[in-house]
Amino acid sequence: MAALRAFExxxxxxxxxxxxxxxxxxxxxxxxxxxDWRSGTDKxxxxxxxSMYRNLWSNGPKEALxxxxxxxxxHFGRPISSxxxxxxxxDYIDGRVRKSKVKDKVQFSTAVRWVDYDRDQDIFTxxxxxxxxxxxxxxxxxxxIVATGHFxxxxxxxxxxxxxxxxxxxxxxxxxxxEKLADQRVLLIGASYSAEDIxxxxxxxxxxxxxxxxxxxxxxxxxxDGIEExxxxxxxxxxxxxxxxxxxxxxxxxxxxxxxxxxxxFLPGELALYSPNNIYPAxxxxxxxxxxxxxxxxxxxxxxxFTFNMFDAQAWYVRDLILGRAALPSAEQRAAHMRQWRDRFxxxxxxxxxxxxxxxxxxxxxxxxxxxxxxxDEVVRIFLAWKQxxxxxxxxxRDKSHPSVITGTMATTHHTTWLQELDDSLERYLxxxxxxxxxxxxxxxxxxxxxxxxxxxx
Amino acid sequence: MAALRAFExxxxxxxxxxxxxxxxxxxxxxxxxxxDWRSGTDKxxxxxxxSMYRNLWSNGPKEALxxxxxxxxxHFGRPISSxxxxxxxxDYIDGRVRKSKVKDKVQFSTAVRWVDYDRDQDIFTxxxxxxxxxxxxxxxxxxxIVATGHFxxxxxxxxxxxxxxxxxxxxxxxxxxxEKLADQRVLLIGASYSAEDIxxxxxxxxxxxxxxxxxxxxxxxxxxDGIEExxxxxxxxxxxxxxxxxxxxxxxxxxxxxxxxxxxxFLPGELALYSPNNIYPAxxxxxxxxxxxxxxxxxxxxxxxFTFNMFDAQAWYVRDLILGRAALPSAEQRAAHMRQWRDRFxxxxxxxxxxxxxxxxxxxxxxxxxxxxxxxDEVVRIFLAWKQxxxxxxxxxRDKSHPSVITGTMATTHHTTWLQELDDSLERYLxxxxxxxxxxxxxxxxxxxxxxxxxxxx
Numbered sequence: 001m002a003a004l005r006a007f008e009x010x011x012x013x014x015x016x017x018x019x020x021x022x023x024x025x026x027x028x029x030x031x032x033x034x035x036d037w038r039s040g041t042d043k044x045x046x047x048x049x050x051s052m053y054r055n056l057w058s059n060g061p062k063e064a065l066x067x068x069x070x071x072x073x074x075h076f077g078r079p080i081s082s083x084x085x086x087x088x089x090x091d092y093i094d095g096r097v098r099k100s101k102v103k104d105k106v107q108f109s110t111a112v113r114w115v116d117y118d119r120d121q122d123i124f125t126x127x128x129x130x131x132x133x134x135x136x137x138x139x140x141x142x143x144x145i146v147a148t149g150h151f152x153x154x155x156x157x158x159x160x161x162x163x164x165x166x167x168x169x170x171x172x173x174x175x176x177x178x179e180k181l182a183d184q185r186v187l188l189i190g191a192s193y194s195a196e197d198i199x200x201x202x203x204x205x206x207x208x209x210x211x212x213x214x215x216x217x218x219x220x221x222x223x224x225d226g227i228e229e230x231x232x233x234x235x236x237x238x239x240x241x242x243x244x245x246x247x248x249x250x251x252x253x254x255x256x257x258x259x260x261x262x263x264x265x266f267l268p269g270e271l272a273l274y275s276p277n278n279i280y281p282a283x284x285x286x287x288x289x290x291x292x293x294x295x296x297x298x299x300x301x302x303x304x305x306f307t308f309n310m311f312d313a314q315a316w317y318v319r320d321l322i323l324g325r326a327a328l329p330s331a332e333q334r335a336a337h338m339r340q341w342r343d344r345f346x347x348x349x350x351x352x353x354x355x356x357x358x359x360x361x362x363x364x365x366x367x368x369x370x371x372x373x374x375x376x377d378e379v380v381r382i383f384l385a386w387k388q389x390x391x392x393x394x395x396x397x398r399d400k401s402h403p404s405v406i407t408g409t410m411a412t413t414h415h416t417t418w419l420q421e422l423d424d425s426l427e428r429y430l431x432x433x434x435x436x437x438x439x440x441x442x443x444x445x446x447x448x449x450x451x452x453x454x455x456x457x458x
Numbered sequence: 459m460a461a462l463r464a465f466e467x468x469x470x471x472x473x474x475x476x477x478x479x480x481x482x483x484x485x486x487x488x489x490x491x492x493x494d495w496r497s498g499t500d501k502x503x504x505x506x507x508x509s510m511y512r513n514l515w516s517n518g519p520k521e522a523l524x525x526x527x528x529x530x531x532x533h534f535g536r537p538i539s540s541x542x543x544x545x546x547x548x549d550y551i552d553g554r555v556r557k558s559k560v561k562d563k564v565q566f567s568t569a570v571r572w573v574d575y576d577r578d579q580d581i582f583t584x585x586x587x588x589x590x591x592x593x594x595x596x597x598x599x600x601x602x603i604v605a606t607g608h609f610x611x612x613x614x615x616x617x618x619x620x621x622x623x624x625x626x627x628x629x630x631x632x633x634x635x636x637e638k639l640a641d642q643r644v645l646l647i648g649a650s651y652s653a654e655d656i657x658x659x660x661x662x663x664x665x666x667x668x669x670x671x672x673x674x675x676x677x678x679x680x681x682x683d684g685i686e687e688x689x690x691x692x693x694x695x696x697x698x699x700x701x702x703x704x705x706x707x708x709x710x711x712x713x714x715x716x717x718x719x720x721x722x723x724f725l726p727g728e729l730a731l732y733s734p735n736n737i738y739p740a741x742x743x744x745x746x747x748x749x750x751x752x753x754x755x756x757x758x759x760x761x762x763x764f765t766f767n768m769f770d771a772q773a774w775y776v777r778d779l780i781l782g783r784a785a786l787p788s789a790e791q792r793a794a795h796m797r798q799w800r801d802r803f804x805x806x807x808x809x810x811x812x813x814x815x816x817x818x819x820x821x822x823x824x825x826x827x828x829x830x831x832x833x834x835d836e837v838v839r840i841f842l843a844w845k846q847x848x849x850x851x852x853x854x855x856r857d858k859s860h861p862s863v864i865t866g867t868m869a870t871t872h873h874t875t876w877l878q879e880l881d882d883s884l885e886r887y888l889x890x891x892x893x894x895x896x897x898x899x900x901x902x903x904x905x906x907x908x909x910x911x912x913x914x915x916x
Contacts, residue, residue, distance in 0.1 A: 037621035038614050040498035040506070040632050045611035045721045047505055048498070054622060113723065114572040114585065127572065129727070136727040153503035156496050163495035164512060166637035168626065174498050179624035180710075252638075263503045265571065269587070269594040 001029055001093060002308075002315035003145050003299060004102040009069070010319060018322065021139065023128050025049065025111040029103075031149060033090040039174035044131040046111055049152050051260075054177040055205075055424055057085045059197050061386050063402040063411065064379050065308040068372040070096040073407045080429075081414035083398035087426040093308065112266040115144060117293065124295075143322055146264060147299045150277065153263040156256055159189075161236030171256045172198060181253060182206040187241060189213045189233060190257030196221075198255055200394060203227055204419055211249055212257075221394040262301070271296050277303045279358055280345035285334040287361060288314045289321070294328055297321075305355045305383060306362055309374070313362045316369040326368055355383045378405040395419055459487055459551060460766075460773035461603050461757060462560040467527070468777060476780065479597065481586050483507065483569040487561075489607060491548040497632035502589040504569055507610050509718075512635040513663075513882050515543045517655050519844050521860040521869065522837050523766040526830040528554040531865045534888075539872035541856035545884040551766065570724040573602060575751065582753075601780055604722060605757045608735070611721040614714055617647075619694030629714045630656060639711060640664040645699060647671045647691060648715025654679070656713055658852060661685055662877055669707055670715075679852040720759070729754050735761045737816055738803035743792040745819060746772050747779070752786055755779075763816045763841060767832070771820045774827035784826055813841045836863040853877055
């Protein structure tokens with residue numbers, strides 16, 4: 001969507017743009033924000049793209065991801081809160097492009113099967129399948145933009161004995177809602193965003209206990225009673241899990257929050273990015289140009305503090321390369337540039353450094369394009385405030401408000417707190433419930449925050 | 459495995475065989491019988507192939523699937539029961555080939571990405587990815603055998619409101635074990651083997667209720683208390699499901715037993731079989747030769763009463779076509795042959811007819827090859843006895859015994875009944891437990907067969 005918008009933006013300003021075809025295997029756009037109730041494979045038998053779950057709310061302030069050229073104010077016509085639920089965010093990203101003609105450029109329900117690069121002719125042949133008809137066709141292209149993201153193919157490590165764990169085992173990618181975890185003893189393996197958010201969702205929905213297992217170190221939040229962190233799982237024995245510190249617990253459900261793989265099954269090995277999930281993957285000049293073939297671009301291949309606005313900055317820069325507005329340095333110059341940034345990347349020490357690095361990375365891209373510059377330092381400040389608020393209270397940080405760095409508008413305090421709100425719909429979000437109605441919801445559904453029933457210990 | 463064995467068999471008899479490469483995306487062979495505890499995507503991020511669950515036992519008598527040239531007697535050295543659990547069957551099919559050199563012909567952990575057919579050169583280019591290294595390579599072949607089966611890509615239809623059902627929703631493909639269904643109210647959508655077997659597994663493991671929903675008609679077994687059949691789901695409303703007859707029930711878990719798709723994402727549309735699941739799919743001469751390109755063969759593309767021995771008959775015939783031992787009729791002759799069989803197929807009326815048709819289909823194949831003919835009429839008789847035994851008691855039919863049509867050996871009565879046996883391992887299966895031990899298991903774990911707690915009705 002960012003790439004389509006980037007070209008549209010140039011076209012509106014009078015530029016001649018090349019023929020563009022976007023292939024999308026889902027029936028609609030929105031990527032991760034396009035919720036599918038199915039897990040595993042979708043209605044066409046393709047691996048489900050989205051890792052979205054029903055109850056997901058943004059886990060970072062919307063002010064850190066706001067498009068510089070399409071604000072929340074412009075979309076909603078009034079201030080909203082800082083942490084909207086998924087439907088609200090989908091509406092925002094859809095709203096930017098729904099009225100334009102760029103949707104005509106997208107072939108939906110179409111899976112890319114294979115991309116072949118002919119070195120002699122310097123051309124890509126892209127073979128796709130129309131998932132509705134089963135028909136396969138091939139077309140030639142001069143450039144390829146890989147915009148699939150890299151949070152779709154789960155990383156699912158092995159644990160001794162997990163093959164006979166009698167409860168539910170799934171990866172966070174296949175998690176669709178936390179209601180079913182009510183009264184369950186839940187094990188989350190992982191210590192990053194998936195574990196953190198599914199953990200508090202499970203708490204919100206009344207899980208009997210939530211245990212999170214870390215490999216490197218605990219997240220260390222001031223968890224409410226009922227949530228705990230333990231080191232890595234050593235082995236499963238039936239329902240019992242042994243941890244490396246000798247502790248044991250019994251569980252009903254296990255959710256593997258073990259991250260995702262960079263996986264591009266439609267690309268030949270020499271064009272496919274292979275990297276751990278980090279903010280400066282190797283072999284991508286300016287984070288977007290595939291060094292071994294600079295007619296291949298990746299958007300959003302980084303680990304992400306910044307998201308939508310970073311994708312925009314990348315898309316605008318790639319567009320300018322393709323339009324010839326930006327000059328592509330030589331392979332040696334690109335390598336030197338990447339070495340310089342990799343060196344900086346390897347010096348980073350902690351999250352605050354990471355956020356600042358990513359801000360500088362975006363600044364460098366925007367400086368090279370006509371994407372509206374925005375106050376990146378202020379976004380860094382918002383990220384640091386967000387981190388602090390999470391540290392102070394992991395259950396209430398979503399009730400805080402932040403100012404837009406584009407419009408200056410201060411976010412509203414939402415009508416219902418995250419913990420108390422059980423209706424995640426757009427309609428509910430934009431409604432103005434009576435005070436009595438909000439209170440009724442609170443009384444009727446409040447999780448028992450006082451309970452101190454720890455996980456069963458042996 | 460059948461195709462490899464077919465060529466090996468000819469080679470042992472002195473024939474010169476062509477170069478063969480088998481690509482297998484799993485780390486080992488055995489297809490559906492190669493259990494993976496993961497669901498959705500496998501350790502490489504590929505769609506999980508197998509639909510196997512831990513507690514699966516053969517749901518048809520082993521005497522109906524026995525290889526004509528490698529008997530259960532030869533493999534196990536003694537009689538065993540008629541309905542072995544999955545590990546036992548995997549051991550049997552592995553045993554036939556494990557000591558031969560055919561395993562060297564298999565490139566494991568290798569996914570086929572794309573098959574391209576060059577009409578001018580009459581050659582196939584097969585592009586594969588080594589999933590361990592990420593390396594992609596292409597090789598040329600004269601013939602292609604598609605032996606992936608067609609029970610791997612789930613068919614997952616939409617139901618109104620299912621996107622916000624708060625409990626667990628999964629397809630039978632992703633079902634890995636029934637223990638987690640204990641105390642749950644379980645809805646199975648479907649009325650074929652998946653629903654039937656997962657239903658009785660859920661009953662065995664202590665589900666609070668099992669409801670099966672049919673589209674066309676009920677299975678109609680004499681279900682024990684706690685299992686019922688209802689017509690199709692009309693819609694979900696929260697935890698409540700409305701059926702088309704006006705009944706409503708609340709459920710904790712939903713398992714979609716809605717079948718599978720013929721899906722071959724590595725094949726261009728003109729080579730990919732597209733068919734409903736039936737015993738005589740169109741466009742396959744003798745059920746194996748792709749009519750539009752007779753250098754492409756499918757094994758096991760039919761719905762299956764017969765399995766292992768049918769795959770053998772198909773593999774032997776395809777081998778003979780490739781070796782030039784069997785002549786391929788002209789396209790017109792093939793079309794006429796298919797019309798004739800399609801006409802017979804369309805006359806079939808019920809399961810008994812289907813079984814006899816498939817027996818005749820296999821007889822026709824074996825007549826054309828040197829695969830050992832076996833008493834197909836006797837297998838038909840066993841299938842009909844099996845159907846009768848299921849009709850009499852869907853819970854105990856697996857405790858019955860049948861004779862081998864190859865060796866005449868009568869199957870043993872197993873040391874523990876299916877309902878009482880909670881250890882599905884090969885080791886346990888082949889053990890000779892003390893009588894007291896079997897009784898202890900019975901006493902300790904017997905499901906409450908007397909309970910008549912029907913599904914919650916509103």
